[in-house]
Amino acid sequence: MDGPTLAVGKPRGERADAARNRILLLDTARELMAEQGADKVTMDGLAARAGLGKGTVFRRFGSRAGIFQALLDDEERALQQEILSGKPPLGPGAPPLERLVAYGRARVEFLFEHREIARASLDGGQPIPAGNELPVSRLHIRMLLGLLKPAVADLDVLAVQLAAALDGPLLLMLPVTGADVTRTRDQLARGWTELVERVCG
Known part of the structure; x- marks a missing residue:
């Protein structure tokens, strides 16, 4: 459950x-x-x-960044609805490892699909483009880890580390354009799958 x-x-x-x-x-x-x-x-x-x-x-x-943060939040609601009640494996009903893999891949896809909005949402007043924390992402990952019970000392720390791997602003700093966007997106999605399968499989 x-x-x-x-x-x-x-x-x-x-x-x-x-x-x-x-x-x-x-x-x-x-x-x-x-x-x-x-x-x-x-x-x-x-x-x-x-x-x-x-x-x-x-x-x-x-602020100007606030416009794009609101746009991104609007798009985020649609993804969140898929997680809450969409089809598995992103939505309920799939084994937790499949859901965790699907979640990370969906976040990477989401970020690249909305990268123009996401870049514009970064607050230029920040000394480091770290953006806003996504506690919803971390909580969802932590919930799935609780079901998986991987052999690690601290599930809360692992949830923070895995959520950081999907941190939007950091991924958006990757200097990719044109055909490189698709290749980088696919590489990051594969990397996420390998990461969680090694840690939790």
């Missing part, structure tokens, strides 16, 4: 008008990205296209 996995939820206690503005701004940001690329999306441009005041955009997101 699978243990609990935390879902990424929408903001709590959000007023109806604030919710409408959030949806409008995220949809508008996606439109601008499709037209111009993520590097050309600005707070001013987003406010103008959405027909809202610049102050509204700043209150909603706080």
